[in-house]
Amino acid sequence: MTISKIERVIAFIQQEISNKKLIAGTRLMSVRQLAQHLNYSVSTVVEAYARLVAEGLIEARTGSGYYVSTKMQVIHNIEKPVQYEREVDPLWISRQSLEAKSDVIKAGCGWLPVEWMPELSLRRALKQVAKAEASLLVDYPIPHGHLGLRQWIARKNKKYDLELSVSQILMTDSATQAIDLLFRKLLKAGDVILVDDPCYFNFLALSQVHDLQVISIPFTEHGPSVQHFQQALLYQPKIYLTNSGIHNPTGATLSIAHAYQIAKLAEQANLIIIEDDIFAEFEQIPAPRYSSLMGFERVIQIGSFSKTVTAAIRCGYIISHEKFIDECIDLKIATNFSGGHLNAEIIYQALLDSSYKKHLDNLHKKLLKTMQFTIQSLAKLGIEPVIIPKAGIFLWCQLPKQMNASVLSKLCLKQGVILAPGNSFSQSPDAGQFMRFNVAQCGYKKVFDVLESAMEEMKNIQ
Amino acid sequence: MTISKIERVIAFIQQEISNKKLIAGTRLMSVRQLAQHLNYSVSTVVEAYARLVAEGLIEARTGSGYYVSTKMQVIHNIEKPVQYEREVDPLWISRQSLEAKSDVIKAGCGWLPVEWMPELSLRRALKQVAKAEASLLVDYPIPHGHLGLRQWIARKNKKYDLELSVSQILMTDSATQAIDLLFRKLLKAGDVILVDDPCYFNFLALSQVHDLQVISIPFTEHGPSVQHFQQALLYQPKIYLTNSGIHNPTGATLSIAHAYQIAKLAEQANLIIIEDDIFAEFEQIPAPRYSSLMGFERVIQIGSFSKTVTAAIRCGYIISHEKFIDECIDLKIATNFSGGHLNAEIIYQALLDSSYKKHLDNLHKKLLKTMQFTIQSLAKLGIEPVIIPKAGIFLWCQLPKQMNASVLSKLCLKQGVILAPGNSFSQSPDAGQFMRFNVAQCGYKKVFDVLESAMEEMKNIQ
Known part of the structure; x- marks a missing residue:
C-alpha cells in the first residue's frame, strides 16, 4: 500500500x-x-x-x-490580497512579506529563500522522528523543554567561552515569544528600555504592545554609541535589547572594546542586557557576546532556529541564571502552557544530521558571493552600504539624496518586489534615507530593474 | 545505509x-x-x-x-526534582504534572496517557510530511496560518450548524496563546471578566498575569447560574470565558435553555463570550455552542489539537469575524511573529489519516468504561461525583466531610500520585472539599490505594 x-x-x-x-x-x-x-x-x-x-x-x-456528501463543502478559500495601501510602520515589512504571493520577490524580508534552507536535513529528521518513542510524539515535555536541544545550545555556547548548565535554558515557542515573556517578567507599562537605532522592527512593535518608552541609541560600525548610551542612562532604563553577533538591520558586528564599555555602563546602571542571538549560525568568526564578558547574572540571551534550520517550526529559547529561568516557567505555563516536544525533536535531529553542517558551510559561501553581487548591483543605482558586513544576510544602505525609502518601497511593491524601508527600523527623522536589503533574496535581476524604474519614476514626480 | x-x-x-x-x-x-x-x-x-x-x-x-574531543562535554543534566513543598495555587497541578517523573501517576492532570493518544496517526503523518514540498518544511506560512487546517476547522463547525469562511480563522501556537492574545487585544489591567466557579485553573493564572478582576459564576449541571450571571453584569464585565462542549473541571455540558438565557444577557450587557472548544473531540453528541446561537459577532471560539491528536506539537486557533481576525494578526506578529506551518501540516495529516477516526471511536468507548470504573472505585472511598458527565475525561468529586483537598493532594504526591485539588480551580471558600479526577489516568489500582491510605492518615491526624 x-x-x-x-x-x-x-x-x-x-x-x-x-x-x-x-x-x-x-x-x-x-x-x-x-x-x-x-x-x-x-x-x-x-x-x-x-x-x-x-x-x-x-x-x-x-x-x-x-x-x-450532500453537505458539500463550500469553504471560502479567498485570502486577502497584499495590502498595498498600509502605511509604513514597524509591522509593514512582516505583513507584506508574510502575505506575499509566491511570485513576489521579498528583497526586504528577514529570512532565507526556501531553496537555501536545509531541506534534506529536515526530511531526514522527520523520517527519524517518525520512529521516535511514543511519549515524544504525543506528550507534553517537562517545563524546561527538550533536553537534547538544551544540551546542543549549551555546547554551542562553548564557542563563546560560556559554561552552561541545561537548567539555565528554557525552551520557548519562538525568539519573539521569548522576548515577550521577558518583557512581561521584567517590565511594566511606562518603563524605559534602550534599543539600537536602527533596530529590528519587531523590537519596536513589541515595545508598543507593552506600552514602553523606547530610547534609541545610534548604532555604529562597532556597536552602540557609548556616549549616547551613557547619556540615556539618566532616564533609568531597565533593559537594553540588542542583537548579538550580527546586528539587524545594519549587519555590523560588536567590537570587544565596545562590548567592554557597554558592559561596564550596564553594571553601573543596574541594567539588564537582552541579547538576541538569532543570527549566530551565519557567523564564521564569532563576534563578542555580552554574556561572554558578563555571564548570565545581568545578561539574558535568546535565540531560535528559524533562520538556518526552519521557519516552519516554532522553537526558541531563553538563557539566564537558574533561579530566573525557574521563575519564568510559571509565566510560560500561564501564558502558553507548554513548549512543543516534537517541534524541538525535529529541530534537534535536523541539527545532528550530517547534512546540516554541509548546509551551513555552503550557506556561508553563497552569502559572501551574493553579498558582493548585491553591493555591486546597488552601487550602479547610487545606493551605497553604510557598513560592509563581515557575514549574514543584511545590507543597510543609504539611498541617493531626495529619495524616500517608504515611497520607493510602495512603488516597488506594486511591481512585485518587497523592500524594507528604513522607517520600519527607526523612529529617527532621517530613517527614510535608508533601506535594508536581504542579500540572499537579491539574486534576481528583477530586484534591480524594478528599483531602477521606481527611482526613475520618483525623479520625474519631483 | x-x-x-x-x-x-x-x-x-x-x-x-x-x-x-x-x-x-x-x-x-x-x-x-x-x-x-x-x-x-x-x-x-x-x-x-x-x-x-x-x-x-x-x-x-x-x-x-x-x-x-578535548573540550569534553560536561553538561549538567540534573533536572530539578518535583517541588513537593509548593503551595496549592492555580499553577500547582500544571507544574507538578509537567515535572513528574515517568513512574508518577498523574490522576489529576488534564490530558490523556501516552498510550491513549493516536501514535499511529502521528507516525504516518510524519512520514507523509517528510515528502511535502520544501516551502512547507522551511518557510513561514501566511499570517492566517495553514489553509488545510483552517478548512478542516471550518468543516468541523458544520456539526454545530456554523458556516465559516477560512478568513474567520487564525492559527495560533496553542489555545492558551489564543486566550492570551485575546486578553491583550480586548482587555486592560483592572478590567472585569467572568469565569465559571470552578473553572480551568489556567484561566485564573492567565487573569493574574493580565491583572484582571475575576468574578466567578457558580456552574451548575446545565451551565452557569443565570441568576448569578445577571447579578455579575452590574460590575460591567467585558468578557465571559468558559468551555464549550465539556466543562473543565466539572464535566458538565451546557443545556440549550441555559445557553439561550446567557446569550440574551451577554447581548444586553455588550459582553463578549470566549468559548474554549478544546474538548470537542471527546463529545459523542455535541452540546450547544454559544457560537451556534449567536454567530461570531459576539462569540470568539478558541481551540487546539493537544487533547486528542498530540500535546507535543503547538497548534491552536481563534475563530471570530473577519475584521477582528485581521486586527489580531498585527498583535500576533508583534508578540509571536508567525505560526508553525510544519506543526500545522503534521496535525493536518494526522487528522486526515484513516487511523485517527478509529482512534477517536476507540477513545470514546474506553473513556465511558474508565469513567464507570473510576466512579465505582471512588464510591468505595466515600468520594462522590457532583455531576455524572456525559463524556470526556473529567470527574468533579466531593470529598468526605473534614477532608481537605490540598492536604490530601500533598500526601498523595509523596506516594507518587498527582491529584487536582479543588482550590486550584476556584477561589470560593469551600473549594477545598472538591477534587478533579482524570478518569483516563485512573486505570491503576495504585491511585485508589494511595488515596485510601492518605485519607486514613488524615483521619488519624485529626
Whole structure:
C-alpha cells in the first residue's frame, strides 16, 4: 500500500465529482468494485475513502456504502490580497512579506529563500522522528523543554567561552515569544528600555504592545554609541535589547572594546542586557557576546532556529541564571502552557544530521558571493552600504539624496518586489534615507530593474 | 545505509569513550579502518562520525582525522526534582504534572496517557510530511496560518450548524496563546471578566498575569447560574470565558435553555463570550455552542489539537469575524511573529489519516468504561461525583466531610500520585472539599490505594 496509489484514487474521485459525473448524494462504487476497476488493492481504496470522508467530500452511511456528501463543502478559500495601501510602520515589512504571493520577490524580508534552507536535513529528521518513542510524539515535555536541544545550545555556547548548565535554558515557542515573556517578567507599562537605532522592527512593535518608552541609541560600525548610551542612562532604563553577533538591520558586528564599555555602563546602571542571538549560525568568526564578558547574572540571551534550520517550526529559547529561568516557567505555563516536544525533536535531529553542517558551510559561501553581487548591483543605482558586513544576510544602505525609502518601497511593491524601508527600523527623522536589503533574496535581476524604474519614476514626480 | 547501523557505530564509539579505551585527544580509527573492522559501508561510518561531531563528542582535524574531543562535554543534566513543598495555587497541578517523573501517576492532570493518544496517526503523518514540498518544511506560512487546517476547522463547525469562511480563522501556537492574545487585544489591567466557579485553573493564572478582576459564576449541571450571571453584569464585565462542549473541571455540558438565557444577557450587557472548544473531540453528541446561537459577532471560539491528536506539537486557533481576525494578526506578529506551518501540516495529516477516526471511536468507548470504573472505585472511598458527565475525561468529586483537598493532594504526591485539588480551580471558600479526577489516568489500582491510605492518615491526624 503506497501513498501515491492512495492519492491517485483520491484524485480519481475528486475529478469525478468536479466533472459532475458524481453529484451530491450519489452512491460511490463499493470499495471492492473500485479496487477491481482500478486494479488496486482493497486496502488502498479503503484508505483513500477514509481520507475523503475525513476531508468531508464523501460520507459513509452504515450498511449502505459511501455517498458524495450532500453537505458539500463550500469553504471560502479567498485570502486577502497584499495590502498595498498600509502605511509604513514597524509591522509593514512582516505583513507584506508574510502575505506575499509566491511570485513576489521579498528583497526586504528577514529570512532565507526556501531553496537555501536545509531541506534534506529536515526530511531526514522527520523520517527519524517518525520512529521516535511514543511519549515524544504525543506528550507534553517537562517545563524546561527538550533536553537534547538544551544540551546542543549549551555546547554551542562553548564557542563563546560560556559554561552552561541545561537548567539555565528554557525552551520557548519562538525568539519573539521569548522576548515577550521577558518583557512581561521584567517590565511594566511606562518603563524605559534602550534599543539600537536602527533596530529590528519587531523590537519596536513589541515595545508598543507593552506600552514602553523606547530610547534609541545610534548604532555604529562597532556597536552602540557609548556616549549616547551613557547619556540615556539618566532616564533609568531597565533593559537594553540588542542583537548579538550580527546586528539587524545594519549587519555590523560588536567590537570587544565596545562590548567592554557597554558592559561596564550596564553594571553601573543596574541594567539588564537582552541579547538576541538569532543570527549566530551565519557567523564564521564569532563576534563578542555580552554574556561572554558578563555571564548570565545581568545578561539574558535568546535565540531560535528559524533562520538556518526552519521557519516552519516554532522553537526558541531563553538563557539566564537558574533561579530566573525557574521563575519564568510559571509565566510560560500561564501564558502558553507548554513548549512543543516534537517541534524541538525535529529541530534537534535536523541539527545532528550530517547534512546540516554541509548546509551551513555552503550557506556561508553563497552569502559572501551574493553579498558582493548585491553591493555591486546597488552601487550602479547610487545606493551605497553604510557598513560592509563581515557575514549574514543584511545590507543597510543609504539611498541617493531626495529619495524616500517608504515611497520607493510602495512603488516597488506594486511591481512585485518587497523592500524594507528604513522607517520600519527607526523612529529617527532621517530613517527614510535608508533601506535594508536581504542579500540572499537579491539574486534576481528583477530586484534591480524594478528599483531602477521606481527611482526613475520618483525623479520625474519631483 | 540504514539508521540502525549508524546508531550501532555511534554506540560503539560512545562505549569506547565511556570505557576509557578512548580518552580525550585520542585519534579514532579512520573511517575506512572502522568500516572494515565492523564490516559496514564507509558511508555508514561517515554519517556516524558526522553525528558524533555534531554532538561534540569527537572533533575533525583537517587532514589528520577524527579525535576524541578535548573540550569534553560536561553538561549538567540534573533536572530539578518535583517541588513537593509548593503551595496549592492555580499553577500547582500544571507544574507538578509537567515535572513528574515517568513512574508518577498523574490522576489529576488534564490530558490523556501516552498510550491513549493516536501514535499511529502521528507516525504516518510524519512520514507523509517528510515528502511535502520544501516551502512547507522551511518557510513561514501566511499570517492566517495553514489553509488545510483552517478548512478542516471550518468543516468541523458544520456539526454545530456554523458556516465559516477560512478568513474567520487564525492559527495560533496553542489555545492558551489564543486566550492570551485575546486578553491583550480586548482587555486592560483592572478590567472585569467572568469565569465559571470552578473553572480551568489556567484561566485564573492567565487573569493574574493580565491583572484582571475575576468574578466567578457558580456552574451548575446545565451551565452557569443565570441568576448569578445577571447579578455579575452590574460590575460591567467585558468578557465571559468558559468551555464549550465539556466543562473543565466539572464535566458538565451546557443545556440549550441555559445557553439561550446567557446569550440574551451577554447581548444586553455588550459582553463578549470566549468559548474554549478544546474538548470537542471527546463529545459523542455535541452540546450547544454559544457560537451556534449567536454567530461570531459576539462569540470568539478558541481551540487546539493537544487533547486528542498530540500535546507535543503547538497548534491552536481563534475563530471570530473577519475584521477582528485581521486586527489580531498585527498583535500576533508583534508578540509571536508567525505560526508553525510544519506543526500545522503534521496535525493536518494526522487528522486526515484513516487511523485517527478509529482512534477517536476507540477513545470514546474506553473513556465511558474508565469513567464507570473510576466512579465505582471512588464510591468505595466515600468520594462522590457532583455531576455524572456525559463524556470526556473529567470527574468533579466531593470529598468526605473534614477532608481537605490540598492536604490530601500533598500526601498523595509523596506516594507518587498527582491529584487536582479543588482550590486550584476556584477561589470560593469551600473549594477545598472538591477534587478533579482524570478518569483516563485512573486505570491503576495504585491511585485508589494511595488515596485510601492518605485519607486514613488524615483521619488519624485529626
